[in-house]
Amino acid sequence: MQKLHLKVTNYTPEILLDCDNGIISMVGKSYPENTFEFYKPVMEWLEDYFDGNAKEKTIVNMEIIYFNSSSSKLFFDFFDLLEEASSDNKLDINWIYDEENESALEAGEDFQEDFEELTINLVKK
């Protein structure tokens, strides 16, 4: 399988899905007009990756400054997919936030509480 790299835009994050090094990373804002359409290739890549193509350990770095409510739902599905994958895969998940941005921290805490089987590290930038 191949790496997927989506460049940052004004309303979507930079997304790097690197199967060679086991890195999943999203950095930026997320408020696309058609959220599920935009993230469809990302979710498909992830399904494919965890279907026998994953590295021994996968690092997930999420640094989302702010996002709209449909992105919030999408990220919920994203963590849900990770939770399913976590039984067979070693995952190191980081929710990265700016110390001054309490809302980004709260968003990370929400995901922590919703996905108790995952270890989501809240990491100050």
Place this chain on the structure above:
Amino acid sequence: MLDINRLENILEDDGIVFLSYGGFLSQALISGMTEALEKESKINDINMTTSSNILTIFIELSQNMMNYSKVKTSSDDSFDSKGLIVVGYCKDDDSYYVLSRNIISHDDKRTIEPKIEQVIPLNKAELKILYRDLRKSGKGMHDKGAGIGFVEVARRCDSIEYNFSPIDDEKYYYAFKAIIKNKQKD
């Protein structure tokens, strides 16, 4: 001839930081306005939590209006898509507000009103529970506006005001205002 100075005075008197009126709201326009608001926040040295809350609410309300008018104009030729969105600052209580106003039908009022009434009496802890419940129940659902939008807005502001004012038997002006207190920098 339009008296632009008069317009400017009105905007300044009311502490209006940003305003868009009329025509279609597009994603490009929303994104441009978001970017301008971000710059404004930096220039005025607004706390990052406050500015992220203003931006999130602005995006939520403007994308709501955009999606609503898209659905409406495709089904109803006579639909008036004119929307108004304002971001302002109130000196008296050091707070920001995001106000949206557009025209909606009687049926849509019946859908929207209970959603707003549901979130208004809830405190932050209750809103968090409702938000997580709704998000979980919407797992895998791809439709817009499954109801977490208003909860998101309510979580990120300090108070909400809203109003439906009838135009005729079928249509209303629907105004929604979220007030965000300025958190001081440490």
